[in-house]
Structure formats: structure tokens, C-alpha cells
Amino acid sequence: MRESSTGWLLTLPAALAFLLLVLAPTLAAVTLAFTDFELGAGPPAWIGLENFRELLEDQGFLKSFRNTVLYVGLVAPASVALGLALALLIESRAPLRGFFRAVFFLPVVSLTVAMASAWQYLLHPTIGPINAALRAIGIAGPNWLSDSSTVMLSLSAIGVWEGAGFNMVLFMAGLTAIPKELREAAHVDGARSAWERFRLVTWPLLGPTTLFVVTISLIRAVRVFDTVAVLTRGGPNKASEVLLYTMYTEGFTFLRLGYSAAITLVFLAIVLALMWVQTRVMDKRVHYA
Amino acid sequence: MKIDRRTLAASTAALFAPRVLRAQGATEITVHYAQPVIYKESYDAIAAEFAKREPNIRINWMTTPNYEEGMQLVLRQQATNQTIDLSYQGFNRLRLFAERGIAQDLMPLLRAEGDYAAEGYSPNMLALAHFGGIQSGLAYAASNPIMYFNADLVRRAGGNPDAMPTDWDGIIALSRKISQLGDGITGMWYSWPGDDWMFSALLFGFGGRMLTEDERDVAFAGPEGLNALKLLDRMVKEGGMPNLTRDAAQQAFAAGRMGMTFWTTAAVRGTIQQVGRNFELRTGPMPIIDATRGRLPTGGAAGMLIAKDPAKREAAWKFLRFSTSAEGTSLMARNTGYVPTNQLAIDQDRYLGEFYRQNPLFQAATRQASLMVPWYAFPGANSVRVTQTMVDQQARIVEQSATPEQVLADMAREVRRLLPRARG
Numbered sequence: 001m002r003e004s005s006t007g008w009l010l011t012l013p014a015a016l017a018f019l020l021l022v023l024a025p026t027l028a029a030v031t032l033a034f035t036d037f038e039l040g041a042g043p044p045a046w047i048g049l050e051n052f053r054e055l056l057e058d059q060g061f062l063k064s065f066r067n068t069v070l071y072v073g074l075v076a077p078a079s080v081a082l083g084l085a086l087a088l089l090i091e092s093r094a095p096l097r098g099f100f101r102a103v104f105f106l107p108v109v110s111l112t113v114a115m116a117s118a119w120q121y122l123l124h125p126t127i128g129p130i131n132a133a134l135r136a137i138g139i140a141g142p143n144w145l146s147d148s149s150t151v152m153l154s155l156s157a158i159g160v161w162e163g164a165g166f167n168m169v170l171f172m173a174g175l176t177a178i179p180k181e182l183r184e185a186a187h188v189d190g191a192r193s194a195w196e197r198f199r200l201v202t203w204p205l206l207g208p209t210t211l212f213v214v215t216i217s218l219i220r221a222v223r224v225f226d227t228v229a230v231l232t233r234g235g236p237n238k239a240s241e242v243l244l245y246t247m248y249t250e251g252f253t254f255l256r257l258g259y260s261a262a263i264t265l266v267f268l269a270i271v272l273a274l275m276w277v278q279t280r281v282m283d284k285r286v287h288y289a
Numbered sequence: 290m291k292i293d294r295r296t297l298a299a300s301t302a303a304l305f306a307p308r309v310l311r312a313q314g315a316t317e318i319t320v321h322y323a324q325p326v327i328y329k330e331s332y333d334a335i336a337a338e339f340a341k342r343e344p345n346i347r348i349n350w351m352t353t354p355n356y357e358e359g360m361q362l363v364l365r366q367q368a369t370n371q372t373i374d375l376s377y378q379g380f381n382r383l384r385l386f387a388e389r390g391i392a393q394d395l396m397p398l399l400r401a402e403g404d405y406a407a408e409g410y411s412p413n414m415l416a417l418a419h420f421g422g423i424q425s426g427l428a429y430a431a432s433n434p435i436m437y438f439n440a441d442l443v444r445r446a447g448g449n450p451d452a453m454p455t456d457w458d459g460i461i462a463l464s465r466k467i468s469q470l471g472d473g474i475t476g477m478w479y480s481w482p483g484d485d486w487m488f489s490a491l492l493f494g495f496g497g498r499m500l501t502e503d504e505r506d507v508a509f510a511g512p513e514g515l516n517a518l519k520l521l522d523r524m525v526k527e528g529g530m531p532n533l534t535r536d537a538a539q540q541a542f543a544a545g546r547m548g549m550t551f552w553t554t555a556a557v558r559g560t561i562q563q564v565g566r567n568f569e570l571r572t573g574p575m576p577i578i579d580a581t582r583g584r585l586p587t588g589g590a591a592g593m594l595i596a597k598d599p600a601k602r603e604a605a606w607k608f609l610r611f612s613t614s615a616e617g618t619s620l621m622a623r624n625t626g627y628v629p630t631n632q633l634a635i636d637q638d639r640y641l642g643e644f645y646r647q648n649p650l651f652q653a654a655t656r657q658a659s660l661m662v663p664w665y666a667f668p669g670a671n672s673v674r675v676t677q678t679m680v681d682q683q684a685r686i687v688e689q690s691a692t693p694e695q696v697l698a699d700m701a702r703e704v705r706r707l708l709p710r711a712r713g
Contacts, residue, residue, distance in 0.1 A: 038670060040364035040389045124537055126473040127544045135473065146532045148688060232534065235482060236684035252361055254674050 026268075032261035039255040051262035061263065064234075064241035070152055071242060072221040075159035080210070080217050082160060083167025088198070090168070091175050101172070104165040112162065116230040119158050120145070145231050148239030155240060158227050163220060167213050174209030178202060215278040219271055243267050314345055316604040318596065321351040322377040323359035327555065328430075328590075331624035335612050338620065342611070346604045356382060356590075363595070367391055374596035375605040377429055380417060380589055381484070381676075384666035387421025392593040394423035398606055409615050409633030417630065417663050418591035426591030427613040430555075430627035433585045433661050434480075434490045435653040436460075436576070437542065437560055438549040440569040442467050442474065446548070450571060457520055457576045460549065464528035467548035475531045478538040479524055480552040481683050485676040487551070488683060489586045489665060490575065491517035496582025499665045505708070510701035518693035520578075522686050532687050543567065551575065553588050554654030557626040561650065572653040584662045589627055615640055628654045628661075669709035678703045 033051055037044035055061050090100050107115060122128050123144040131141030144154040182201050191197045225244040228234060234241040234249065244267065251260030322328055329352070336348060353359040356379040363376050363386070378386065386392040399405045406412075410427075418426035440450035446466040454460050464476025480487050489499065497513025500506065509517075524530040533541065539556075541547045543563035557572065564570045577583060592609040596602040611617050615633035619640040622629040634640040635658065645652050667675040682700040685691040691699075 039361065040367055040385075040391065041670065120536060121540070124540060125531060125533060126475060126541045126546050132473070143532050146534050146537065148684070148690075233482075235534070235681075236532070236688060237681040249677075253357060253677075254671070255361075255364065256670075 029261045029264050032258050033265045035258045035261075037256075037258040037261075039257055041255070044258060047258070051259050054259065055262060055266070060238055060241065061246055063238050064243055064246040065266075067152060067239075067241055068222060068224070068243040071156055071159065071224055072218060074153075074156040075163060075221040075224075076214065076217040078156075078160045079163030079167055079221075080213055082164040083213065084171050084206075084210075086164060086168040087171035087175060088202075091172060101169070104168050106165065107162045108166045108169075112226040113230055115162075116158070116227050119227070120231055123154055146236055148236050151232055151236070151240045155224070155227055155232070159221060159224060163217055166220075167217060170213050170216070171206070171209060174206050175202070177209075178205045211278060215274055218274050222267070222270055222274075243270075315347055316345060316600050317347045317349060318374040318601050318605045318608065319349045319351060319372075320375045320377075320605070320608065321353070321359060321362065321373045322590070323353045323356045323379070325352040325354075327558070327625060328377075331430075331621045332612075334620045334624055335617050338616070339608060339611050343604075343607055346607065348608065360385070363391065364389075367595075372595055372597075374601050375592055375594055375609055377590045377592045378426070380428075380587060380591055380664045381486075381666045381672075383418055383425045383591060383593060384420035384668070385672060386593060387423055387425035388668070391595060392421075392423070392425040393595070394425070395427060395594060395606075395609075396424040398594075399424070402610075409618075409631035409635075410613075411632035413661070414630050414632060417587055417589075417661075418593075419663070420666060426593040427609055428589065428591045428630035429613055429618075430621050430625060431587050431589040431630050431658075431661065432553045432555040432627050433587060433654050433657050434487060434551055434575050435554045435557075435657070436549055436551055436573045437556075438571055438573065439542070439545060439547065440571050441545070442470070442548045442568070445470060450569075453573050455574075455577055457523075457578065460576050461523055461528040464524070464530070464548060468529035473546055475541065475547050476529050477524065477549040478530055478533060478542070478547060478551070479521065480535055480538070480550065481521065481687065482535050482680055485679045486553075486586055486588055486664060488517065488521075488679055490551075491520055491578070493584040493586055493662060494575070494578035496579050496584070499667070500708075504668050507701050507704050507708075510697055514700075515693060515697050518683070518686060518697055521683060522693050525687055525689060530687070539563070554651075555588065555625070555627055557650055557654075570650065572650045574653050574657050583660065585657055585660045586664045587661045588664055589630075619644075622651075626651055628658055667708070669707075671707040671709075675704050675707050678707065 032044070034046060034048055035044035036047050036050070086100075086104055090097050090104075122130055125131055125141065125143040125146070128144075130144075134141040142150045144150055178201070182205070183197050186197050186201045191200055223244060224242050225248070228240055228242050228245045229248070232240040234245050243263065247260050247263040247267065250263060251257050322332060332350070339346075339348075351362070351373060353362055359376065359378060360382050363373055363378070366372050383392060399410065402408070414428050415424060417428040417431060418424065420426075436453070438450070438453065443450045443453070443463065446463065446469070448454075448463050448466065454463055460477065466476070467474060468476035485499075492499070492509055492513055495513035495516050497511065497517065498508045501508045525532075531538075531541075538547065538550060539560075542550045543560065545564075545568045554572075561570065575585060592612060594602065594605055594609060596605045612621070613631060615631045615637070618629040618631040618634045621627060622634070622641055623644050629635055629641060635655070645655065666672060679700060682696050682703070685696050686693060
């Protein structure tokens with residue numbers, strides 16, 4: 001009895017912090033989603049599912065949702081694949097391992113907003129080095145960030161660049177946990193090519209790591225905001241609106257906090273669903289312990 | 290407006306500045322303004338002068354990096370009753386504050402001062418901040434769109450920087466010549482994204498207006514609006530205007546790769562710094578569209594009074610009054626690049642004459658001052674969304690994915706949907 005009350009007492013600070021900083025604001029946002037709350041426009045009224053009904057008809061939101069799906073569909077697989085490739089290359093026998101590790105990890109530790117400005121310069125249609133290089137070989141480069149047909153591709157490329165280094169580090173951690181003997185044994189048993197050894201030993205043993213990396217990449221991709229806010233502001237004509245940016249403009253530019261909270265709820269549902277998939281469905285299949 | 294370190298530092302410093310000890314009988318007020326990068330020097334200069342006259346008024350400053358966050362700050366503070374006493378907001382936001390009962394009517398205070406027109410508060414100046422049926426603010430700084438050009442590129446393309454074309458036909462032809470110089474050089478860029486301001490410059494230029502007199506329906510869907518969009522279309526088709534974001538266009542211009550840009554005079558200071566010695570920068574008035582009916586929209590900021598406590602209200606009014614007086618407005622103009630608002634400072638050479646003679650790049654906007662009309666603010670809760678809709682629609686023209694006729698029809702339909710429904 002005494003022991004359990006001490007236990008409760010010891011968890012009290014953490015529990016309080018969780019209640020005040022995580023649970024209460026989340027519940028407040030959930031409540032707001034069912035009201036027509038507008039900043040500075042008098043007391044909010046309960047409107048039930050009205051916000052969600054509006055979401056389904058709001059072309060802007062639907063476009064933003066589709067853009068987010070496209071972004072996630074491009075960025076998550078590409079950054080996982082690239083991260084894995086980089087990790088394998090560096091782990092194999094690269095001479096400047098530490099150097100490459102640092103270089104590819106750099107995007108993760110640097111401030112996205114600052115990096116976005118660098119990308120803005122690189123992708124600048126007339127004075128940027130990328131289009132200058134294309135011009136030199138006789139190709140007229142596109143307006144990467146201001147053309148609605150290329151803007152999501154450009155943002156996705158930045159997203160991959162950002163995510164690959166992070167995934168690389170996670171994969172490298174997973175690779176070091178695989179005993180060397182297994183690969184050597186496979187070699188002895190007739191898996192002569194590196195590809196065979198990867199397919200039969202490394203890849204299956206990387207299962208748990210891969211699952212984690214995939215989930216993290218998906219969630220990180222759904223969360224895209226900084227690059228859009230700095231580089232395109234959702235333009236041109238909503239071609240680069242993404243979920244969190246729409247939430248931000250609805251809430252803080254158009255002041256419709258209730259509606260914005262409804263979008264937050266959609267976002268929350270996606271993230272929770274991804275995490276649920278990770279813990280429940282796939283967890284059973286990827287452990288080889 | 291980017292959030293850079295300087296802005297952040299300035300606003301944090303303002304938040305955590307130690308409170309000055311309350312002197313006997315002193316009144317403390319909180320004053321907010323946005324864009325310290327542009328405005329800080331002007332408010333500092335005015336505050337220093339004000340402190341000499343009113344030593345018993347202490348000012349706590351609050352700043353936000355941009356107008357949008359400034360609007361949120363005031364609305365949030367209003368909800369929690371810890372209010373800013375005086376706030377300087379963008380002209381196009383004042384209507385929202387007036388309609389939500391936050392900005393107070395300043396007319397009674399002005400009347401109590403006697404002959405306010407003689408003090409330079411002309412009808413034109415008052416109209417800039419007259420929204421929601423009340424005098425919701427006093428204009429502090431005004432701006433209008435001007436032309437920036439690269440005199441070197443204009444010369445290379447066979448133009449004469451001393452006699453620039455004064456109509457859009459001439460500008461578009463010149464732009465075409467400049468873009469034919471090759472090497473990634475483009476002729477011109479019209480600053481259409483961001484908000485509806487630059488579109489209204491074209492619309493007002495043709496003598497058009499946004500909504501009907503009773504504000505129940507759109508008025509831009511007629512010939513003036515169509516001509517404005519057709520002009521934008523011609524800039525792209527004939528003038529070779531590239532599809533760029535505003536930042537990218539500013540960078541290209543500053544790097545000497547673009548002939549002309551059309552944007553607010555508020556950017557003069559920043560552009561001078563960006564350009565440095567890259568090329569010979571010059572400014573000029575906007576091309577004239579309709580010589581008799583044409584007008585230009587006014588950007589900038591006005592101070593609005595929020596304080597309810599009588600002592601604070603009086604002190605805040607005194608500062609607002611001083612900052613918009615002939616003396617305050619000349620300090621503002623010297624330190625920003627904006628157009629003075631107070632008529633006395635415009636009319637009398639002793640206030641700013643010398644300054645403009647020494648800083649010719651600042652002159653373009655003042656020469657157009659007689660054409661300035663208020664920046665139209667849309668009624669109702671969707672006012673900001675309306676402006677976004679207009680920008681989104683124009684993007685279709687710049688991308689050449691729709692004709693001006695299609696865009697005008699869609700724009701009218703979308704905006705109608707966002708207008709407040711008629712009551713009763």
C-alpha cells in the first residue's frame with residue numbers, strides 16, 4: 001500500500017506534466033473542432049460535425065489532402081530506400097566513413113528554415129546554379145518552386161534530402177547489430193554475391209529497423225510544413241498546400257480556429273493510425289528474436 | 290516578411306525589457322507595431338522626441354515580425370483581457386478590428402482638439418483609416434506601388450532610363466527587348482502574389498472598384514476587371530514575365546538579372562541595400578492606365594486605439610496624435626521610405642523638402658500621392674480569404690492555364706460565395 005502510494009507520488013510530476021502539456025491541449029483541440037470558434041468574434045457555438053462536413057466539400061482542403069498524400073507517397077519510400085543505400089555503402093568499406101556519415105546527417109541537425117533558403121537559391125529559375133547548369137547543356141530548366149506542375153516534386157526532393165540522412169543513421173545502427181558471422185556463414189553456404197547475402201541475411205534481420213524507419217518516415221512526411229511555409233506559401237493556386245499548412249492558414253490567417261482544429265484532428269487521426277499499424281499489425285511479422 | 294534573427298531579437302527584447310520604474314504620476318502604456326525591420330528606427334526616433342514633451346508617459350513596446358502575427362496578438366490579448374493600448378496595424382486589417390468592436394472611433398477625440406484639418410489631418414488622410422463606419426485609426430505610414438528598374442539593363446536593351454515609358458504598352462515592349470538580351474535575363478515582374486493589393490492597383494488604374502456601393506455584390510467583374518487581368522496576361526505573353534515567387538523575383542532583380550519590378554515603395558530601403566553596387570537602381574511612377582479615372586491603392590499602417598482605462602487611453606491618444614502629426618510623419622518618412630500621411634508635412638517644404646532632394650529614389654511614391662485611394666478591405670469574417678482567392682485565381686493567368694475571361698468569371702463566383710449574406 002505504502003509502496004504503491006510512493007510510486008504514484010514519484011510519477012506525479014511526469015503525470016502532471018503529461019496532463020497539462022499534452023492531454024489537456026489535445027482535448028481542448030478536439031473540443032474546438034466541434035465549434036465555430038473564431039479569434040476575436042465572440043463566444044464559440046457548438047456546431048457538431050459541421051466543420052467535418054465542410055471539410056469534405058472544401059476544394060482547398062481536399063487539394064491539400066491529395067498533395068500531402070502525394071508528398072508522403074514520394075518522400076517516404078524514396079528517403080527509406082536512399083537511407084538504406086547510403087547506410088550499406090558507408091558500412092561496406094568506404095574509406096571516409098566518418099566524413100560521409102557527417103555529410104549525410106547534416107540536413108537532420110541543421111535548421112530546416114535556413115536550409116530552405118539555401119534550396120531557394122539552388123532552385124532559383126534564373127540565378128540558381130541548377131538551372132544555370134541545365135542552360136549550359138541547352139535545356140531550359142523549369143520554374144521549380146513557382147510552377148504548379150513541378151512544385152510538389154521540388155518540395156519532395158527537399159524532403160528526401162532531409163529524411164535520407166536521418167534514415168541512414170537509423171539503418172547504420174540496425175546494421176551494426178547484425179552479427180558478422182551470419183554473413184560469413186551465408187558466404188560459406190554458397191551465397192556468393194553481395195546481393196544474395198543482402199537478400200538472405202541482412203534484409204530480413206533489418207526487419208524491425210525497417211519497420212521503425214518506415215513509420216517514422218511516414219509520420220515525418222505527413223508533418224511537412226517548414227519548407228512549404230518558407231518557399232511557396234502553398235502556392236501557386238494551392239498547388240503546394242499541405243495538411244499542416246492549410247491548418248495554419250485556416251487558424252491563424254483566416255482566424256477560424258474551430259475549422260483549423262478539425263483539420264488538426266484529421267492529422268492526429270492519420271498519425272495515430274500509422275502508429276497503430278506499426279505496433280499491432282506488422283510487429284508480429286518482423287521480429288526474429 | 291521573413292522572420293530573421295534581428296526581428297526575433299527585437300521582439301524578444303521588447304517582451305522582456307525590464308519595466309521602467311513608475312515615476313510619481315506617470316502613466317504606462319503598451320504600444321504594438323509590426324515589422325520592426327522596417328519600422329523600428331522610425332518609432333525610436335518618434336518616441337525619443339515624444340519623451341521630451343511628455344516625460345510622464347512611459348511606453349512599453351511590443352513588436353511582431355509581420356502584420357499577420359500582429360493581428361493575432363491583438364485578438365488573442367483581447368480574448369484574455371490583457372490588452373495592448375495602442376496598436377499599429379495594416380490598413381486592410383483595420384476593418385476587421387472595427388467590425389469586431391476592438392478599434393475605437395477617433396472622431397470624438399479629433400473634434401475635441403478643434404480645427405484638426407489645419408493640423409494636417411486632411412479628409413484624404415482620414416479616409417485611409419476610415420473603416421466599419423468609424424474613424425478606426427489614424428494613418429501613420431502610407432505607401433503606393435512604384436516601378437523599380439535596372440538602368441543598365443534598360444540602356445543595353447536600347448531604352449532610355451531618363452525617359453521611361455509612361456504607359457503599359459511601352460513598358461511591355463521594353464520588357465520584351467530586355468528579355469531578348471538572353472543569359473537568363475528577364476524583362477519585368479509584377480508583384481501579384483501575396484495579397485490583392487497589386488491587383489487592385491491595376492483594377493483602380495482602369496477606374497474600377499472591388500465591390501458595389503452597398504457591398505452586396507462584386508463590382509470587379511466588369512470591363513475594368515477584365516482589362517486588369519488582360520494586362521496581367523499581356524505582361525506574361527508579350528512582356529515575357531516569368532512565373533516566380535515574390536522572393537525569387539526580388540533576388541533576380543537584386544542580382545541584376547531582371548529589368549523592372551513593380552511593387553510597394555516600402556521596399557525602397559530594402560532594395561537599395563540588396564542591390565548595393567550591382568547596378569544603377571532607379572525608381573519611377575507606375576505606368577498610367579486611365580489618366581482621369583485611374584487611382585492607386587494605399588498600403589501602410591495606421592494606429593488604432595484600444596485602451597479602455599481613461600488615463601491610459603489619454604496617454605495612448607497623445608502618442609498616436611504625435612506620431613501622426615506633421616513632425617511625427619516626417620520622422621517616419623525619413624526613417625522608412627513610406628509616404629508621409631500628414632498633409633502639412635506634404636505641403637510645407639520645411640518638413641521633408643531637403644530629404645527628398647537628397648534621396649531621389651524615395652520621390653517616385655510621393656509624386657503619385659494625389660492618386661492614392663484607400664486599400665479596399667472586404668467586409669465580413671472571410672475578408673482575408675477573399676484576398677487569397679484573388680491571388681490564387683491570378684496564378685492561373687501567370688501560369689497561362691486559363692484565359693482572363695475564365696479567371697474573371699471564377700474569381701467573381703468564388704468571391705461572391707465568401708461575401709457576408711445580406712441580412713434582413
